[in-house]
Each structure stands twice: as C-alpha cells, then as structure tokens.
Amino acid sequence: MVYRFVGYLAAERPVGNASEINVALESDTKLLEEVVVVGYGTQERRDITGSVASVKSDEIQNIPVAGLDQAIQGRIAGVNVTSSSGTPGGGISVRVRGTSSISAGNDPLYVVDGVPVSNSDISQGGFGNQQINPLAEINPNDIESIEVLKDASSAAIYGSRASNGVVLITTKKGKAGKTQVDIDAYAGVQDFTKEVDFLNATEYTSIVNEARQNYMNDTGKTIGLLGAPAYNTNWIDEVTRSTASISNLQVSVRGGDEKTKFYISGAQFKQEGIILNNEYERKNLRLNLDHAVSSKIKIGTNLGVSRSTNNRIIGDNNIFAPWPNALQSRPDQPAFNEDGSYFATQRNNPVQGALEPEYETTIFRVFGNVYGNYEILPGLNYRLSAGGDWYNNKEFQYEPITSGQGFGTKGYGLAGNGTASNYLIENTFDYAKSFGDLNMTALVGYTFQEFVTERQYVEGTDFPSSSFRYITSAAKIPSGTSNWTSSALESYLGRVNLDYADKYLLSLAIRRDGSSKFSEDNKYGTFPSVSVGWRLSQESFMQDLSFLSDLKLRASYGITGNQEGIGDYAAMALINGGQNYNDQSGIAPSQLPNPNLKWEQTKQSNVGLDFGFLGNRISASADYFIKKTDDLLLSRPLPRTSGYTSITENIGSLENKGFEFAVSTKNLTGAFKWTTDFNIAFIDNKVTKLNNDEPFDRGFVNRVAVGQPIGAFYLLEQEGVYQSNDEVPEKLFAKGVRAGDVKFRDINGDGDITTGADRTFVGSAVPDYFGGITNNFSYKGFDLSVFFQYSVGNEVYAMWKELDGAGNLGAGANNNAIAKDEADDRWTGAGTSNSVPRAVYGAAGSFNAQRSSRFLEDGSYLRLKTLNFGYTLPSSVVDRVGLRKVRLYATGQNLFTFTEYSGFDPEVSSNAQDAVTAANDQATLPQLRSFTLGVNIGF
Incomplete structure (x- = not known):
C-alpha cells in the first residue's frame, strides 16, 4: 500500500497479514520550500536566479518604529537604511547596493500588494532639511513579508523605475479555518541614547575670558571680560521632555473558508518627540478580501486607509530650530525672565521656539487595489487589477508675534494643501506548463499608470493677536499659489522562467516603458535582463557529499532605469504665469527644452552562490555585483546672459561594485533552540564621468568629482596645532595666527591658507562595510532575540561643533555654548594639544573655525538595535480562559551604541535624501532609545 500526505514524501509498505502498520513519512522539502514574492507573481526560493532578499513578519512584528523601512534596517545584505533623525515620522534613507544617482533620486521603488506607491514628501512649509516619511503611513504590523529585488534580473520587470532596487511589500491575507482575533499592544518610554556635555555657566565664563585675554595678548587691545554668571541654564533639559512616550494598539481579525478569506485590522500608533510640543499619531484600517466566485474566477481587494497627525518642529539648518539653538545657547542666560516671560537670548530662545509656534501636518492616505483572476485554460490565467495611491x-x-519667527511680520500663518495620487491598471497573462523534465512559467502584461500632484497654499502676516491664528484674521496676504502637474507611464512586460531537471535554471525578462516626461524621440525605453542558475547539488557527481544540502550557482545581467527627481515636464519648453508688473498679469519663459533628455540607465552584473550544509542547518548566499549608471540626470548651470539659470541634461556616470554575504545557522535544535542570522556588505562607490569632468560643490562641505565617492568631503585638512610662533608662516602671522592655532595643510605651498586653493578630499560618507547580526533563543515558552546593526568606515561632518562655540573656543563664544570635550582638550601651551586649538577671540578664532577635517569624525558604530524578551503562556493555561495564545514581552530599541563619534548619534544626517550632502550633522535631532512592554493575545 502507498501512503501519502500533503507536504510529505509518499511511502510504500507491504500489508500482508499485519493488523497494524506504523509508517513515518519524511517531509518533502521541495513542497515545503519557501515561496517568495517577485514582480507580478511568486517563485520558490530555491528556483530564484537573481538576488532577492526577504524579511518575514515575525522578524519585524512589535518593533516600536513608525515605518516599515526602519523595521528592515540592518536585516538585509546590501541594503543600507539610515534613520537620519529622531523626529517622529521623519525621513528615512534607503540605499540598495549603493548610491546610483546624484540628483534623480536614490530610494527604491516601493510596491505594496502590487501597487507602486508614492515616496515623496509634498510638504510646503519650511522645516529645515527634515522631511516627512510617507512610508510611515503603512502599519508595519500589517505586513506579511518584505522582499527586496537587488539585482537587475529580478528588478528589470519594473523597468524605468528599478535602478535603485525594488521593495515588494505584501500585507497579511485571510486563511481558511476558524476565525482568529488578535490583539497586539505595547507601550513604553523613550530617551536619549547618549548625552553630550556642555560647559556650565562658570566654566563657560572662564573659557570666554581666557579667549578674550589671549586676544588682548595678541593685539595689545583691550576688551571687556565677563563677570560671574547669575544663571546656569541647561538648555537641553529646558527644551526636551525627560522621557517621551510611545504606544501601539492593533486589533486584527483573520479567517474564512475555502471560498472566501479575509483579514481586517485597525491600529493606533502614538509617539511623542523628545522635543517639547512634538508628537506623531497614526490610525490605520486595512481590509484584505479574497473570494472564489467559481473554480475558474477569483476576485479580491487589498485596501489600506490611514490618517496621521504630526505636530512638527523645525529641524536642523534653520535659525529658529529649538534643538540646534539649545545646543548653541549660552548657559549664563535664563530661559525666562522673573515675570515668566521669555528671556531674549542672543540666539532665538529655544524654549520659545518649541512652545509658541504651531506646526501641524495631517495626512490622509488610501492605497490598494481590486483584482479579478480568470483561469482560461489549465495553467493559463488572466488577471485584471485596478489600484492606486491617494495621499493628501x-x-x-502659525507663528505669533512673540516668537522669533513671527516677530518681524507681526505674526505669520500658512495654510497649505497638497495631494499626490497615482492610478494603475494592469493586465497580465501567466502560464505554467511541464514538458517532462522541463518546467516553464511565462508572464506577459500591459500596465498604465498616471501620476497627479496638486498643491495650494496661502500665507498671511500681521495678526491682531495670538488668539487669532487663521489666515482670515491676517491683515496682509503676501503670497499664495496653486499648481497642478501630471505624468503617465505606459508599459509592456514579459518574463519566462525555465527549469530543466531541477538542475538548470533560466530566466528572461523585459519591460518597455513609455514616459510622458520625455520627448517623442526618447519617450520609450527598453529594459531587458537574463539570469541563469545551476543547482550543482542535484548533479550525480555531488551525491556522495552527504554534508551538502544545497549548492546553486547564479549569474545575471540586466538594464534598469531611473526617472525620479526630475519635473514632470523636464524635457519641454515652459512658460510660467505670475510674471506680473504694475498690477498687470504677465507670462515669461521659465525652462529651455531638451528633446534629448532620457532615463538614467543602470547596467548591473551579478554572480552569486547559494549553499547549505547539514540538512540546511547552515545556509548562506554570497553575491558579487558591478552596477554602472550612465546618462545621469543633472542640472547644468547656464550663463545668466541666456536668461535661464540651468537646464536638465544627461550628464555623467556612476559605478557601484561590491560583495554581499548572508548566512543563517541553526546552532541548537533541541529543547533549547538557538539560531543566528548574519549579513555584511562591502560597496565601493565612485563617480566615473561628469560634464567635461568638471567637479562641482553641493552644500557646505561636499564636492562631486570624478574618481571620488558620492558624499566626498572637500575641506581644509588639519595637520595639527602650531606649538610656537616660530612655526607660523609669515603670511599667516600677519593675519593674526599664533601658537595654539590650527595648522592646516598648505596644498599649493604659497605659505597662506585659503579655501579656494587649499581644500582637498579628506573622507566620505560611504561606509566601507555595513550589516547586522541577529541571535534568536527559545526554551519552552521563553524567547529572546538580540539584534545588532553596524556601519564601519564612514565619516560624519560635525557641523554642530563648527557652529557652536567649540568651533572656535572663543571667537564667537559670547553667542554660543561650548562642548566640554573640546574645551578640556584645548591647547594651553606648547605640547598640551595637537588637535584642539586655543581659546581665542577675533580673527584667529575665526581662522580656527574654518570648515576643515578638524570637524570630520569617524562615524563607524555598532548598535544594539533591538532586544526582545518574551514569554508565551502554556496552552494548558490559556485554553482554560478560552484564549488561543498569550505572549508577554519586553523590547529595547537602540539600547547601546558603540562609537567614537562625539555627537549624539553617528547615524544622523541633516538631509539624508540628498546623496551628496548626507552625513552632515547640523545639530540634527538624534534617534532615541526606547523601552516598551507589550502583549499579544489571540482568541
């Protein structure tokens, strides 16, 4: 008799006269193989010939973060996620296999349940460089899996938008069986991961007087000294909460039968910012429904709705921002006068800047699709899907007259509204057929997607009092505007996967995109790919290697594109209205046409190896890739005599090449279980071509140049500190430079130091390698997960030090706070310091504070990102009260960071979305440490 059961290998046993037969079936590893989501379908993990990485729901569930991109940080080889700010709902940088563009956007394409969604911030108010993260509107606890398509063969099916990789997000679906209700909740507190010491009022007064005394000694001039301080203010304590709360509550219902399956969830997430008056709240609803109308027709929907309220603060790189001002305000000045009013500090009062203005951003978002699937013939299916993403x-x-921001305008108000939407229609046919040892799957399709952005805002000034905050009360309307833009993308796509004898694998894919952003001659682009795989472990000559469970060699090549970061009409000649004169309307040319404009094009080669040992107790993958991007979309400056400032052209090339390695091990498999997941990536990034190979500067400290990586720091290079006046060159001595001042490298050898002639490349924001390691332990009902994330070899420019008194130790110290580490290490005489200069007022202090490698620091770090400890009550206990499961847990996030960086957080960046100016710490709000307690209850 033959015994069979789904998921197991069949077994044949003779019956004879036996009255009882015991049969143990072995698992069919082929049938139980992991299925991963790929573009427009799914595929078994073992048959993948490209480079695809996955994160499952159990790895990110109940992690106290606002967005899914934060949840995958450090978990996928070659995917570098940077949380650039600790602001709730703030912007995130995601780079898949390096930076592929200078100006056209570097974020991957995000596809949620088959719908490419918007990832752009359409805010119109000014908040420094800190942006909103639109992906924070997606509830991480609704996610079933996240797949990242890293190489061109896996991503080319998305064609013109796939150069930066593709992130496929699949939300949870219903399951046939008894309806299950789950309640997931956590609550906790957040605080700083690290404190930076600043001089107190007495220490501050002492060093300022030392700086002024050195100035008088240098010049023979007299300058007043500060008296004993009357106040001692810790501005960081004044402008922040001691702890900030964070909480999440989700209720989900999941179930159905063989015909209809459903998943419904509702959630509320709240997070206070550490800065006063800063908080974020998001509410989510989700409905996923699948129904079999008949054996041939299936229909369904995936629908997500969210509404968030973000009480924002101005971020870094703004003179009114409360956090930078707190880091730079004098400790000998109070926050309040004796009558309770705000003290007029020499900088804008940080407490006043946090509490008085009102900045509220409300986002309402609906995204999802409806679909129908019809089985035309056995193995041949037609699928029609209509979806979209609507984001308001x-x-x-409002800034009252009493605030620094509103003082000059007698109050300031702004009311704005922006909508970004896209609508998608997809028609696909898929076919699967076996011809003996040859298995084939094929896909062809046609898609059309339209993108529309609409914005309006109006500003008002001169309000009667702070009790009247809406624009209708403003006496003056200095400006108001509205605009509407749209673009469309038409696509034809196809893919064929072949598997012969479970040994030889081939995948061919192609997509042809037509974009309205380009002229007729360049409207369409073709993006092909090919990949092959050889499963050596199935070859007869490998069968004697009993320790080898799997061995597969992969190779791929493909072309992908990028059209992000440019305007919807970038190739066209534009004429703008609003060019008014003497109360008469007018129009004027605003943009030159460029009919030759086209996509950036990335050509990527990949060679990979997947292997497993000892029944896959050890499984690993290794990839080497070369990724070359040509025809970069850049804005070329034009002479002012042309009447235009710039034109967008395809200029330059970039290259990323690197190595990725990921390994998973089942170290212990008994009652006590221990598994480890480790990944690491090495990526070399450099610019290979520019317009006439001429370098250009962006921001304050970065330069783009051939042969250098994106984000290269171009600065004066500090060689030490002059230990005596005899060491100071004559030209510098004449400028007031003396012993104790910074010694810069004289690049052109003229005995002088100038930023025009003596800057050089001194470092980069690109890490040498990065990754993460997770250890999971379980014993009976207890479980423990320990996750570390790391980045090594990247530099951070500590602009906050340049801007505060530590930059010059006295040159402007009457306006700024001073970091204690700089003050303690300062030069006070020959041999005392060769890194931090003396305290000095005036020209010498300004010389010391020039932008240089003095403020460039090693940004390498190792971070205990997540520690989760839980206990699941025994079923014998929960069954008595009618429950399915109860798990209690405690989670720590960002618990410890091991780094040499002197600032609050080595991961911060004042503008993470700009690849060139990343890793500039302009007093950016750091990430926070959190401690939460949670419970999962299942009915």
Missing part, C-alpha cells in the same frame, strides 16, 4: 497632505502653521 494638509498643513497649518
């Missing part, structure tokens, strides 16, 4: 951003700002 409503802004309200």
Whole structure:
C-alpha cells in the first residue's frame, strides 16, 4: 500500500497479514520550500536566479518604529537604511547596493500588494532639511513579508523605475479555518541614547575670558571680560521632555473558508518627540478580501486607509530650530525672565521656539487595489487589477508675534494643501506548463499608470493677536499659489522562467516603458535582463557529499532605469504665469527644452552562490555585483546672459561594485533552540564621468568629482596645532595666527591658507562595510532575540561643533555654548594639544573655525538595535480562559551604541535624501532609545 500526505514524501509498505502498520513519512522539502514574492507573481526560493532578499513578519512584528523601512534596517545584505533623525515620522534613507544617482533620486521603488506607491514628501512649509516619511503611513504590523529585488534580473520587470532596487511589500491575507482575533499592544518610554556635555555657566565664563585675554595678548587691545554668571541654564533639559512616550494598539481579525478569506485590522500608533510640543499619531484600517466566485474566477481587494497627525518642529539648518539653538545657547542666560516671560537670548530662545509656534501636518492616505483572476485554460490565467495611491497632505502653521519667527511680520500663518495620487491598471497573462523534465512559467502584461500632484497654499502676516491664528484674521496676504502637474507611464512586460531537471535554471525578462516626461524621440525605453542558475547539488557527481544540502550557482545581467527627481515636464519648453508688473498679469519663459533628455540607465552584473550544509542547518548566499549608471540626470548651470539659470541634461556616470554575504545557522535544535542570522556588505562607490569632468560643490562641505565617492568631503585638512610662533608662516602671522592655532595643510605651498586653493578630499560618507547580526533563543515558552546593526568606515561632518562655540573656543563664544570635550582638550601651551586649538577671540578664532577635517569624525558604530524578551503562556493555561495564545514581552530599541563619534548619534544626517550632502550633522535631532512592554493575545 502507498501512503501519502500533503507536504510529505509518499511511502510504500507491504500489508500482508499485519493488523497494524506504523509508517513515518519524511517531509518533502521541495513542497515545503519557501515561496517568495517577485514582480507580478511568486517563485520558490530555491528556483530564484537573481538576488532577492526577504524579511518575514515575525522578524519585524512589535518593533516600536513608525515605518516599515526602519523595521528592515540592518536585516538585509546590501541594503543600507539610515534613520537620519529622531523626529517622529521623519525621513528615512534607503540605499540598495549603493548610491546610483546624484540628483534623480536614490530610494527604491516601493510596491505594496502590487501597487507602486508614492515616496515623496509634498510638504510646503519650511522645516529645515527634515522631511516627512510617507512610508510611515503603512502599519508595519500589517505586513506579511518584505522582499527586496537587488539585482537587475529580478528588478528589470519594473523597468524605468528599478535602478535603485525594488521593495515588494505584501500585507497579511485571510486563511481558511476558524476565525482568529488578535490583539497586539505595547507601550513604553523613550530617551536619549547618549548625552553630550556642555560647559556650565562658570566654566563657560572662564573659557570666554581666557579667549578674550589671549586676544588682548595678541593685539595689545583691550576688551571687556565677563563677570560671574547669575544663571546656569541647561538648555537641553529646558527644551526636551525627560522621557517621551510611545504606544501601539492593533486589533486584527483573520479567517474564512475555502471560498472566501479575509483579514481586517485597525491600529493606533502614538509617539511623542523628545522635543517639547512634538508628537506623531497614526490610525490605520486595512481590509484584505479574497473570494472564489467559481473554480475558474477569483476576485479580491487589498485596501489600506490611514490618517496621521504630526505636530512638527523645525529641524536642523534653520535659525529658529529649538534643538540646534539649545545646543548653541549660552548657559549664563535664563530661559525666562522673573515675570515668566521669555528671556531674549542672543540666539532665538529655544524654549520659545518649541512652545509658541504651531506646526501641524495631517495626512490622509488610501492605497490598494481590486483584482479579478480568470483561469482560461489549465495553467493559463488572466488577471485584471485596478489600484492606486491617494495621499493628501494638509498643513497649518502659525507663528505669533512673540516668537522669533513671527516677530518681524507681526505674526505669520500658512495654510497649505497638497495631494499626490497615482492610478494603475494592469493586465497580465501567466502560464505554467511541464514538458517532462522541463518546467516553464511565462508572464506577459500591459500596465498604465498616471501620476497627479496638486498643491495650494496661502500665507498671511500681521495678526491682531495670538488668539487669532487663521489666515482670515491676517491683515496682509503676501503670497499664495496653486499648481497642478501630471505624468503617465505606459508599459509592456514579459518574463519566462525555465527549469530543466531541477538542475538548470533560466530566466528572461523585459519591460518597455513609455514616459510622458520625455520627448517623442526618447519617450520609450527598453529594459531587458537574463539570469541563469545551476543547482550543482542535484548533479550525480555531488551525491556522495552527504554534508551538502544545497549548492546553486547564479549569474545575471540586466538594464534598469531611473526617472525620479526630475519635473514632470523636464524635457519641454515652459512658460510660467505670475510674471506680473504694475498690477498687470504677465507670462515669461521659465525652462529651455531638451528633446534629448532620457532615463538614467543602470547596467548591473551579478554572480552569486547559494549553499547549505547539514540538512540546511547552515545556509548562506554570497553575491558579487558591478552596477554602472550612465546618462545621469543633472542640472547644468547656464550663463545668466541666456536668461535661464540651468537646464536638465544627461550628464555623467556612476559605478557601484561590491560583495554581499548572508548566512543563517541553526546552532541548537533541541529543547533549547538557538539560531543566528548574519549579513555584511562591502560597496565601493565612485563617480566615473561628469560634464567635461568638471567637479562641482553641493552644500557646505561636499564636492562631486570624478574618481571620488558620492558624499566626498572637500575641506581644509588639519595637520595639527602650531606649538610656537616660530612655526607660523609669515603670511599667516600677519593675519593674526599664533601658537595654539590650527595648522592646516598648505596644498599649493604659497605659505597662506585659503579655501579656494587649499581644500582637498579628506573622507566620505560611504561606509566601507555595513550589516547586522541577529541571535534568536527559545526554551519552552521563553524567547529572546538580540539584534545588532553596524556601519564601519564612514565619516560624519560635525557641523554642530563648527557652529557652536567649540568651533572656535572663543571667537564667537559670547553667542554660543561650548562642548566640554573640546574645551578640556584645548591647547594651553606648547605640547598640551595637537588637535584642539586655543581659546581665542577675533580673527584667529575665526581662522580656527574654518570648515576643515578638524570637524570630520569617524562615524563607524555598532548598535544594539533591538532586544526582545518574551514569554508565551502554556496552552494548558490559556485554553482554560478560552484564549488561543498569550505572549508577554519586553523590547529595547537602540539600547547601546558603540562609537567614537562625539555627537549624539553617528547615524544622523541633516538631509539624508540628498546623496551628496548626507552625513552632515547640523545639530540634527538624534534617534532615541526606547523601552516598551507589550502583549499579544489571540482568541
């Protein structure tokens, strides 16, 4: 008799006269093989010939973060996620296999349940460089899996938008069986991961007087000294909460039968910012429904709705921002006068800057699709899907006359509204057929997607009092505007996967995109790919290697594109209205046409190896890739005599090449279980071509140049500190430079130091390698997960030090706070310091504070990112009260960071979305440490 059961290998046993037969079936590893989501379908993990990485729901569930991109940080080889700020709902940088563009966007394409969604911030108010993260509107606890398509063969099916990789997000679906209700909740507190010491009022007064005394000694001039301080203010304590709360509550219902399956969830997430008056709240609803109308027709929907309210603060790189001002305000000045009013500090009062203005952004978002699937013939299916992403951003700002921001305008208000939407229609046919040892799957399709962005805002000034905050009360309307833009993308796509004898694998894919952003001659682009795989472990000559469970060699090549970061009409000649004169309307040319404009094009080669040992107790993958991007979309400056400032052209090339390695091990498999997941990536990034190979600067400290990586720091290079006046060159001595001042490298050898002639490349924001390691332990009902994330070899420019008194130790110290580490290490005489200069007022202090490698620091770090400890009550206990499961857990996030960086957080960046100016710490709000307690209850 033959015994069979789904998921197991069949077994044949003779019956004879036996009255009882015991049969143990072995698992069919082929049938139980992991299925991963790929573009427009699914595929078994073992048959993948490209480079695809996955994160499952159990790895990110109940992690106290606002967005899914934060949840995958450090978990996928070659995917570098940077949380650039600790602001709730703030912007995130995601780079898949390096930076592929200078100006056209570097974020991957995000596809949620088959719908490419918007990832752009359409805010219109000014908040420094800190942006909103639109992906924070997606509830991480609704996610079933995240797949990242890293190489061109896996991503080319998305064609013109796939150069930066593709992130496929699949939300949870219903399951046939008894309806299950789950309640997931956690609550906790957040605080700083690290404190930076600043001089107190007495220490501050002492060093300022030392700086002024050195100035008088240098010049023979007299300058007043500060008296004993009357106040001692810790501005960081004044402008922040001691702890900030964070909480999440989700209720989900999941179930169905063989015909209809459903998943419904509702959630509320709240997070206070550490800065006063800063908080974020998001509410989510989701409905996923699948129904079999008949054996041939299936229909369904995936629908997500969210509404968030973000009480924002101005971020870094703004003179009114409360956090930078707190880091730079004098400790000998109070926050309040004796009558309770705000003290007029020499900088804008940080407490006043946090509490008085009102900045509220409300986002309402709906995204999802409906689909129908019809089985035309056995193995041949037609699928029609219609979906979209509608994202509304409503802004309200008010700055009273008493605030620094509103003082000059007698109050300032802004009311804005922006909508970004896209609509998608997809028609696909898929076919699967076996011809003996040859298995084939094929896909062809046609898609059309339209993108529309609409914005309006109006500003008002001169309000009667702070009790009247809406624009209708403003006496003056200095500006208001509205605009509407649209673009469309038409696509034809196809893919064929072949598997012969479970040994030889071939995948061919192609997509042809037509974009309205380009002229007729360049409207369409073709993006092909090919990949092959050889499963050596199935060859007869490998069968004697009993320790080998799997061995597969992969190779791929493909072309992908990028059209992000440019305007919807970038190739066209434009004429703008609003060019008014003497109360008469007018129009004027605003943009030159460029009919030759086309996509950036990335050609990527990949060679990979997947292997497993000892029944896959050890499984690993290794990849080497070369990724070359040509025809970069850049804005070329034009002479002012042309009447235009710039034109967008295809200029330059970039290259990323590197190595990725990921390994998973089942170290212990008994009652006590221990598994480990480790990944690491090495990526070398450099610019290979520019317009006439001429370098250009962007931001304050970065330069783009051939042969250098993106984000290269171009600065004066500090060689030490002059230990005596005899060491100071004559030209510098004449400028007031003396012993104790910074010694810069004289690049052109003229005995002088100038930023025009003596800057050089001194470092980069690109890490040498990065990754993460997770250890999971379980014993009976207890479980423990320990996750570390790391980045090594990247530099951070500590601009906050340049801007505060530590930059010059006295040159402007009457306006700034001073970091204690700089003050303690300062030069006070020959041999005392060769890194931090003396305290000095005036020209010498300004010389010391020039932008240089003095403020460039090693940004390498190792971070205990997540520690989760839980206990699941025994079923014998929960069954008595009618429950399915109860798990209690405690989670720590960002618990410890091991780094040499002197600032609050080595991961911060004042503008993470700009690849060139990343890793500039302009007093950016750091990430926070959190401690949460949670419970999962299942009915």
